[in-house]
Structure formats: structure tokens, C-alpha cells
Amino acid sequence: QSALTQPPSVSGSPGQSVTISCTGTSSDIGSYNRVFWYQQPPGTAPKLLIYDVNNRPSGVPDRFSGSRSGNTASLTISGLQAEDEADYYCNSYTSSSTYVFGTGTKVTVL
């Protein structure tokens, strides 16, 4: 299974908004609501940010939001903060009853 496609890096100044795209196919993102986003600061384990396309677990700030259009999911970070600097990964259920991660995006706060 091929990894979902994410931009290698995005950057923004504090307070700005950034959006990370995650492109898959009609066999994964385009067909299932099981799309997830994770944040991984350097040297730490990943943390769940978004589940089922656009839902936030308890404790995740509402600055983080998810959406989907066709075969592409997106994560938007509004009001960027220094602590948001991390790697971000999308993940989707697939028609093979497995899951696949995205290639990962490094967010830099300028």
C-alpha cells in the first residue's frame, strides 16, 4: 500500500494559520470517515489530534481542525504557537481493511 501524500514542510509565523494537505485515493480517504491526524514533537511518541475527519479528542485545543474534500484531507492549525512545531501525520482506513499513514509534514514556527 502506498503512503498518503503530504507536503514535506509548511511554516508560519505565530498567530498565523497553516494547512497541511493529505492526498489519498478513492480506496482510502475518499471512501471512509476513518481519517486521523497525529502530532509528533521531536523525540516523543505521536499524539492523536483529530479522529473521523474532523473530531477532536478531549484536551486537544480547538485551534486544530480537520476537513476533507474528495480524496484529500486537511489539517488546519489556527493561531499558530511555538509549541505547535512538530511533525504531523495523517492516517486513513483503506479498502484492504488496513490503515496507511501519510508521508509526514514538518511544521516550523518562524
Added chain:
Amino acid sequence: EVQLVQSGAEVKKAGESLKISCKHSGYSFTSYWLGWVRQMPGKGLEWMGITYPGDSKTRYNPSFEGQVTISVDKSITTAYLQWSSLKASDTAMYYCAAGYAFDYWGQGTLVTVSS
């Protein structure tokens, strides 16, 4: 509080076998899917496979099927990832994660394989 505690770092030689563990506490072990994720040095996350401890149903990423085995011991609420013959390319950090959305993660186990 849900906790996943993984076994410690391993240094092995190519061709050796290995079994790493992930101990669960704080929730019903048989109620959530549990999976393993690989992260090679400086690289991204790779979904390896998942198992449902309730009925031991297991699914693998085709890239890992036949290369590793995922298992559980319900009596001690522990999941395992094992290799019968390690390769240098298995050098990576391995995470266990549990829950519908991989809500909970272990701290990771670093596996280093020398050739």
C-alpha cells in the same frame, strides 16, 4: 488512566530472533484494537498491523506480512511484536498504540540490528 508501557531498547545481530512487548493497563484490554507502528531513523510512521485481543483477529500491512508476528497474551494484558530472523533494515523505533483511533501510545522501543 490508560497506559501502554513497552519493553526496553534492544541491540541484536542480523539473523537473531526478537520479541518486544507492550503492557496495557487502565482499560479493558479486550475492547480495543492494538497496533504496531515502525519509525525508521529520521523517517515517517509506517502502519505495520493491528490485532483485536477479544478474538485475536489480526491484520497486517502487506509490506510486513510474513516478516513479523503480532500476538497477545490476554492473561497478562500484553501485546507482542516478534521477528524470527532480524535484518539490519529492521533498525527502527517501534511504537504500540491502542484504541479506535490509536488514541493511546507507548513510549517506543528502539531496536538496533547490526550486520
